[in-house]
Amino acid sequence: MKNVSDHRAKKIDVSGMIVMPGGVDIHSHIAGSEVNTGRLLRPEDHFKDSECKTSVTRSGVGYSIPSTFTTGYRYARMGYTTVMNPSMPPLEAKHTHEELNDIPMIDKATYPLLGDWWFVLEYLSQGNIEELARHVAWMISSTKGYAIKIVNPGGLEAWGFGHNVTSLDDQIPHFCITPREIILGLCRVNKLLNLPHSVHLHTNNLGKPGNYATALETMKCVEKLANGEKPVLHITHCQFSAFTGDDWRTLGSGAEEIAKYLNGHSHITIDMGQVIFTDTTTMTADGPFQFGLYGLTGNKWVNHDVETETSAGIVPFHYRKKSFAHATQWSIGLELALLVKDPWKIYMTTDHPNGGPFTAYPKIVAWLTSKKARKATLKKINPKARSRSLLPSIDRELGFYELAIMTRAGQAKALGLKHKGHLGVGADADIAVYNVNPHKTDPSKEYKKIRKAFKHAAYTIKSGRVVVKNGEVLTPVEGATIWLDVKVSDPFKVTADMKRRFREYWTVEYDNYPVTDHYLEISQPIPVKADV
Amino acid sequence: MPYIESVTCPVCGCLCDDIRLRIEAGKIVEVKNGCAMCESKFLGYCGEHRLSKPLLRKNGELVEVSLNEAVKKAAEILTEANYPLLYGWSSTSCEATRVGLELAEEVGGVIDNTSTVCHGPSVLSVQDIGIPSCTLGQVRHRADLVIYWGCDPWSAHPRHIERYTSFSEGRFEKSEWKGYLSKTKALIVKKKIEKALKRVFARQAPSLSPSVRREPPPTLFKQGRKMIVVDVRRTRSAETADYFIQVEPNKDYELLEALRLLVRDEELEVEEVAGIPVAYLEEVADLMIRCNFGALFFGLGLTMSRGKMRNIDAALSLVRDLNTRTKFTIMPMRGHFNVSGADTVFTWQTGYPYAVDFSLCYPRYNPGETSAVDVLLRGETDASLIVASDPVSNFPRKAAEHLVKNPLIVIDPHMNATAQMGDVVIPSALVGVEVEGTAYRMDHVPLPLKKVVEPPEGLISDEEILRKILSEVRKIKTGKTEES
Ligand code: SF4
Numbered sequence A: 001m002k003n004v005s006d007h008r009a010k011k012i013d014v015s016g017m018i019v020m021p022g023g024v025d026i027h028s029h030i031a032g033s034e035v036n037t038g039r040l041l042r043p044e045d046h047f048k049d050s051e052c053k054t055s056v057t058r059s060g061v062g063y064s065i066p067s068t069f070t071t072g073y074r075y076a077r078m079g080y081t082t083v084m085n086p087s088m089p090p091l092e093a094k095h096t097h098e099e100l101n102d103i104p105m106i107d108k109a110t111y112p113l114l115g116d117w118w119f120v121l122e123y124l125s126q127g128n129i130e131e132l133a134r135h136v137a138w139m140i141s142s143t144k145g146y147a148i149k150i151v152n153p154g155g156l157e158a159w160g161f162g163h164n165v166t167s168l169d170d171q172i173p174h175f176c177i178t179p180r181e182i183i184l185g186l187c188r189v190n191k192l193l194n195l196p197h198s199v200h201l202h203t204n205n206l207g208k209p210g211n212y213a214t215a216l217e218t219m220k221c222v223e224k225l226a227n228g229e230k231p232v233l234h235i236t237h238c239q240f241s242a243f244t245g246d247d248w249r250t251l252g253s254g255a256e257e258i259a260k261y262l263n264g265h266s267h268i269t270i271d272m273g274q275v276i277f278t279d280t281t282t283m284t285a286d287g288p289f290q291f292g293l294y295g296l297t298g299n300k301w302v303n304h305d306v307e308t309e310t311s312a313g314i315v316p317f318h319y320r321k322k323s324f325a326h327a328t329q330w331s332i333g334l335e336l337a338l339l340v341k342d343p344w345k346i347y348m349t350t351d352h353p354n355g356g357p358f359t360a361y362p363k364i365v366a367w368l369t370s371k372k373a374r375k376a377t378l379k380k381i382n383p384k385a386r387s388r389s390l391l392p393s394i395d396r397e398l399g400f401y402e403l404a405i406m407t408r409a410g411q412a413k414a415l416g417l418k419h420k421g422h423l424g425v426g427a428d429a430d431i432a433v434y435n436v437n438p439h440k441t442d443p444s445k446e447y448k449k450i451r452k453a454f455k456h457a458a459y460t461i462k463s464g465r466v467v468v469k470n471g472e473v474l475t476p477v478e479g480a481t482i483w484l485d486v487k488v489s490d491p492f493k494v495t496a497d498m499k500r501r502f503r504e505y506w507t508v509e510y511d512n513y514p515v516t517d518h519y520l521e522i523s524q525p526i527p528v529k530a531d532v
Numbered sequence B: 001m002p003y004i005e006s007v008t009c010p011v012c013g014c015l016c017d018d019i020r021l022r023i024e025a026g027k028i029v030e031v032k033n034g035c036a037m038c039e040s041k042f043l044g045y046c047g048e049h050r051l052s053k054p055l056l057r058k059n060g061e062l063v064e065v066s067l068n069e070a071v072k073k074a075a076e077i078l079t080e081a082n083y084p085l086l087y088g089w090s091s092t093s094c095e096a097t098r099v100g101l102e103l104a105e106e107v108g109g110v111i112d113n114t115s116t117v118c119h120g121p122s123v124l125s126v127q128d129i130g131i132p133s134c135t136l137g138q139v140r141h142r143a144d145l146v147i148y149w150g151c152d153p154w155s156a157h158p159r160h161i162e163r164y165t166s167f168s169e170g171r172f173e174k175s176e177w178k179g180y181l182s183k184t185k186a187l188i189v190k191k192k193i194e195k196a197l198k199r200v201f202a203r204q205a206p207s208l209s210p211s212v213r214r215e216p217p218p219t220l221f222k223q224g225r226k227m228i229v230v231d232v233r234r235t236r237s238a239e240t241a242d243y244f245i246q247v248e249p250n251k252d253y254e255l256l257e258a259l260r261l262l263v264r265d266e267e268l269e270v271e272e273v274a275g276i277p278v279a280y281l282e283e284v285a286d287l288m289i290r291c292n293f294g295a296l297f298f299g300l301g302l303t304m305s306r307g308k309m310r311n312i313d314a315a316l317s318l319v320r321d322l323n324t325r326t327k328f329t330i331m332p333m334r335g336h337f338n339v340s341g342a343d344t345v346f347t348w349q350t351g352y353p354y355a356v357d358f359s360l361c362y363p364r365y366n367p368g369e370t371s372a373v374d375v376l377l378r379g380e381t382d383a384s385l386i387v388a389s390d391p392v393s394n395f396p397r398k399a400a401e402h403l404v405k406n407p408l409i410v411i412d413p414h415m416n417a418t419a420q421m422g423d424v425v426i427p428s429a430l431v432g433v434e435v436e437g438t439a440y441r442m443d444h445v446p447l448p449l450k451k452v453v454e455p456p457e458g459l460i461s462d463e464e465i466l467r468k469i470l471s472e473v474r475k476i477k478t479g480k481t482e483e484s
């Protein structure tokens, strides 16, 4: 640390505690139209979990889809300081940013959904990668976004007429192009634009038995783009894409195969998408998947398709310990995290709120660091799922360093956030302190203590200020919105023709589409120089 | 700068953003692309009812005061009140609503928006059933079947059909404008013939107008977009439609349930439902199943007729069921230009879309109990702040009486019935004309509202006025805690 004057700096005693960089979440739905429609849909979710206004904090509600202020406080209480919102329909980007402004305590960024955008489908079917790259650059900067997000490529366009795609090589209706070509094309664009994060993908066939094969095929299909140690593709909430079996009765775990592949390759990163046994709200841009979930559960169902771009669906969901399928899913998430050897390749998430609310992270910490904790839960789950689970055969227990990688350092590295996830020179002063003595506490045995410590950080420090102490918010602070200012050498011209094309594709005017600075309370652009 | 392009029209839930204005000497002199409602807003906003100075009631009379004095008085009223009501919000910006919620929380009041008296039942139904919906462009590009139920877009959302549905040009579906033109021409000719016949045969001329119980015409089974209107009256929109179903008053629920049964391929044991022969309904159900993309829009005719919430439940269920057969979407026709935005901001800050009570220091929601009309009818509020709304003219008499009996603060650009009864009246600059902001279209697409002319001297936005009141409230509160 340089230039810190000794008497002006505030000193806090953290001896006998764990000090980590502030937590980084690579994938958590915290803002925007689908999240908010989820809130609106579920008053019953909030009734059981309210937060009072205090002299420093705003009031709000939980549980699985907390209101904006509450979201910020709850992350900070766990020592998290940076969160990525992973699915933003570009047309509704202003909404996402307005909500992000109302989420205090954390820095945040958001990924525009681009996989089924007509411009992408059209330029790719013409083979015009460079022109596409220029448009993607424009889109990311105009929506103040951070990464290219793809969800069920091709499936969302097909969903526009109520259909779906089922393999990487299905033809997307009306567009002469396949999911494989979308993934490859956007990975190439990502490389041309030098974006800090890889392409962020929710695979085809998500949530369907047997889909681990699709996930593996997807990983293989971008092998040829491998680029030294820099990953080219992030497969998100991989648990939901790691099913074997032919139907829900024969459901099994594909974690071993996926882990084996990841252990032998370095062009892919993944996050867990861990399932928590609780009542939650599922929401993805995968309209057809959500409709399937509605069919499966009969629960209330929201669909929201967005012209020219994407779709979205919401269904409340209860993961039960005694359900064979749910318990199997629970096991798969942990198997993935423990079987992938390198913690820099897999990150801890629940795909909040899809696998469960982010507030359950301390539970996952315990499962990952303690075989005993896993056993305790295994005992209570569906017997058939238990007998098929790989967990009893896995002895690995993560150490605190590995945990720090999976919960911040690895995530920051995958995101290319150079100022996050470490405590070295150049890092933001975002720090989490947990009241556990690593020399005295054996997480393997005392997992309940660990769980408690990670639930309420002893201190959370945001940009050098103590904002949380013993799990209580002391000082509310605003976080920045990080976005990419992508500079291309020859940006496309905004001609009258472009405006006309715009008017044909969307129902809003070109001038009203971009997210202006007005919508970012604290704007933190990262300049990126593209190769086109 | 003679022309300003791509201006968003702050009138109805269509939120058309292609308005072109010509400004001369700081005044709007010409409106292009807008409908009549839009024109009268942009050309007539400075009319005689415009408020220009803050007013305070002194000895029974509203007298002009400074902004500071009005703000101070408003803050005093709100801090002294035990249970103030903060109401309105659908005709102002999201930015203002955001501050309004903070203020409501600070004073421990109840905050509600106009959804409570229009699409409130729709929201409650959505919370029970969900809603399969989409943005309007999705309808424009894909819908080959458009149904308007209990609404008359021609009069309430004049550009809805032209911009988003039947007469718009989409990628997969084309505009039916031409077909409509020839149809109206034919209709005019027919009317002329009728007139002529009437003259010849005196009064007993046979009517050539299609009868109410007209069967589905063959044009309903053509390629391309079809439009159906369901209403109790033959509106202008009904005239435009390929098929008009005249439902008997208060029979919407029966009709919707009948269609649900038919969509599930069940037989109906009756001859007719809600005044429509079942044979005709079978055709309609068949059309719904066979379309590639259907879109049902519903209005207050459905939410406010007998059965209210039950009607919307049935409509949402019908459309949900249809999705097992084809693609179908449904959307409420929201009236005020930013009522969607008000719901949206309420929801992200509190978890609930309207009727939010902060009296227990956390957000509580129970429409029927925490909704504006109900707290007024029970006589529980002891002060009110009304923003960009006129509840005195719209609320039930009893509720309005209680509203005006207690201290009343009004923030509005115009003098209306509520402002006339106010104790503190603070005029604001018009959002979308004189100050900028954000509004959400009926399909939740956010759009920027522009500032196109300077506000009259001394007027500031709702947002700024609310911020001033909020900071004044906090000052009073800290003063009080310091005293004690
Ligand atoms: S339809 Fe509504 S939003 Fe559009 S111009 Fe007319 S009044 Fe304005």
Ligand SMILES: [Zn+2]
Binding pocket: A027, A029, A086, A237, A284, A351, A354
């Ligand atoms: Zn997700």
